[in-house]
Amino acid sequence: MLLAPLATLGRGFSADAVLLHLSGSVMNLSANQEAPLPPTGTIVALAWATLAMMVATLVGALRRQNWFWITGLIGSVLAVTAVVTLGNSIDEQTARVMADSALRPGAKRQLRNYYASAGMNLGLFLPVLAGLIAAGAGLSARDWWWQTFNRMRGLLVPTAAIGLAILVGALVVLIVQPAVNQSGAALSLWSGWLAKADMVYFVYSTLFAPLTALNPLLDSLKLATPLIFTGLSVAFAFRTGLFNIGAPGQLTMGAIGAMLVGVYAPASLGWALLPLSVLAAALGGALWGAIPGILKARFGSSEVINTIMLNYVASAIFIFMIGNDKFPFLGREYSLPFKAEGFEPRSQELQEAAQLRPLLSVLNVGQNGAVAVSIGLLVATAAFFGLRLALRRQKNRSLIAAAAALILGALTWQIGIPVSVTGSQLNGAFLIALVCAALFGLLMWRTATGYALRAVGLSPKAAEYGGISVARGTILAMTIAGMFAGLAGTHYVNGGALDEYRLKGNMPVNVGFDGIAVALMGQSTPAGVVAASVLFGTIDTGGIDVDQKLDTINRDIVTVLKALIVLFIAAGGFLSRRVTDPPPPALLASAKAGPGAPSLDGTSAAHLERSTPLPNVGQNPEHHRDGDK
């Protein structure tokens, strides 16, 4: 807290800030030196109290006292109070400026933006975090808390990996980004450090900012959509013990399939055009996934290598199809119908009936241009989960809940809540992605096929012995994984995510590789994949903002963060095995009780299985067959 700025009192457009330090001193680096600043006395006092609590917590923790979680919690609350107070005084200041009739409207707007980006800084954020961690650690001495914590153990490695990645990223920002100083005054070593620390906070707060407002959040969901598809694809293969690096190629083939049907199918098909086009995307991806599946099952060739090779083959087909409208073959020129007129590589436009409309225009029930989002979806979702929980005893509760949800959703479809959203490009592919996530969960954990696939993933030998065909499982898993990745093509082609309803040369196929990161972050569960995709979509959106505001840090920092997350998850977050993967309590108890004690019960075995997101992926099959000699 002593080393970092406490709060930002105002910030200009190019990230130039007015910083408040714990000592009460204010450092103005912004271009606007005259802007009036909110009062800071209360905040500084609260911050000192927080610091005292933090010191007490540290002393308590070092002496292994039981009370240190209380001081941690109080410190956290104090820091939050300081943040809220700060927010209030900034709001008052903004209101005062807005009411000031002596100012021009342009200057007012500028000042409003100036205050809008003010708020807490590292000096307040870190104590909130530290206090909560201390409270969490202190409470773990209590049994109920420990058990809750144990249930969430799967989140431990991703969380540690994100934390480490953010730390390394912060170092990069510290080294690379010079302090933004528009005040004209020279910086001493100390104020230079403060300004640099502020840059770290600024970069991260901008990256995660899309989570806090509706419009950017919708943009994040748009960027998250293809990640959900490719993440599900990689995760599905992971669960079956396969590594699908082929998502980029499968996505490409899916997009080509969607384009072929969307452009060239007869228009007389009418509304069926859209489902057929989506189906074609699924088929294209499934085909490209099935090839390495069959090759692995039949000839034992590694799916890792084959999917990489097929990525390049798909990209060659892609460029061949839409890069040029004619091609030479043995001295003659043949023409290709796919490329549209013009310099840019892109296909013809999709027929209107094959386009997925923006989600907002689908959900909008407002009249006369007003935007009012239908609450039907929300009601249906709430009804489904509520009823499922309420009817816990009922055997086919899911069915009843789904039926009720459908009826309620249809009834409430015409009721809308007005929202202020402008031009969001989030399209129907997002809903398809959510459906895919649900399908993934149903198929993997609620059907016999899913059981067989998981068995193949956990132990091919045991599965084979149990009468499950490993070859069939491999082919099936790769086909379905390919299908998920292929459906991502609908986002770009049918959904018009690249501003046009066409197959375009600038389709970012690399989201296929991001799918690996997403699947790892989400621990290969559908809910985890969706959450991780939204997180990645958020920092992708925030990265664009960072790009605009700073010269030396650009959105590639986001790529670096993603790569670091993958690296750290691969290394298990550098956590000890005893922390991440402890022996189940039942096993410990039975070991302690000696022979004759009850053996592992079903629940903890199921828990163990869930916590193995990467069963034997990439292992040499020969090695398994020979056994460990």
Place this chain on the structure above:
Amino acid sequence: MNLLEQLFTTAFLVTFIRSVVPLLLTALGGLFSERSGVVNIALDGLIIFGALAGAVSTKLLEPSLGAAAPWVGWLAGMLVGGLIAWIHAVVSIKYRANQVISGTAINLLATGVPAVLLTALYGVSNESPKVENALPLWGIGDLKFSPPVYFAFLAVAAAWYVMYRTPYGLRLRATGEQPGAAASMGVNVRRMRYSAVILSGVLAGTAGVFLSIGNLDSYVRNISAGGGFIALAALIFGQWKPLGVLAATLLFGLLQAMSITLDGQNLLPSTLVQALPYLITIIALIFTGRSRAPKALGTPYDG
């Protein structure tokens, strides 16, 4: 006939050799890593890091070192390649991570780090400024190549000698086949694997240096153009043997050179010719399966 005339020219030979060299160096690197039992999917990323380090350090040292700068740049490329490979080694050997995931992480890093670094240094994210002193060209007449070309062909011979005629090579192969047996004979499995992975980074880094300051005179985004993956394919097609690797890279290099020369000709669509190495690899894998791969490839050693 027109085509044959096109193919039997010195210009084509130069293109051919230039296509072969990065593949050959990288595949030799992959050979060491995979014969020790560590899958190295990171090769493509290692090329990029090597290329970046070569170009940037040459540019930085040029004012003071002059014509000696690219040689130091080469050294820097090898060092950085080795360093990044060391990260792969630590994560996959010490922390027993899944080697494919760890390699993927390195490849992802290679798409982000160069852009961040170049923006910080020069304010542009996709290329480094041109260097004045690239690596010199040695040779006679029109057949002039930069030193890494000669290094690459010497490296094949050296790799063969090391692999089959030295104790290190014997231990390395044992480590990749039966790490347990090797360990019981007193071989330090982890140290063997570390050395092999780092060596693969040094070789792939050299390939990158050749691309950035041997072939061109600056680093450009995606300079490897998937060469690391073709090299991986060549490694498999060459059955994890030095001479096989040489033959495979010659074939794939020939295909690449042909697709470059064919561009603008009216014989075959060049985009499809570019895809041939990948298709050939898939077909080759059908016939060989994994039968010739090192037995312990991809399995962390727990001893």
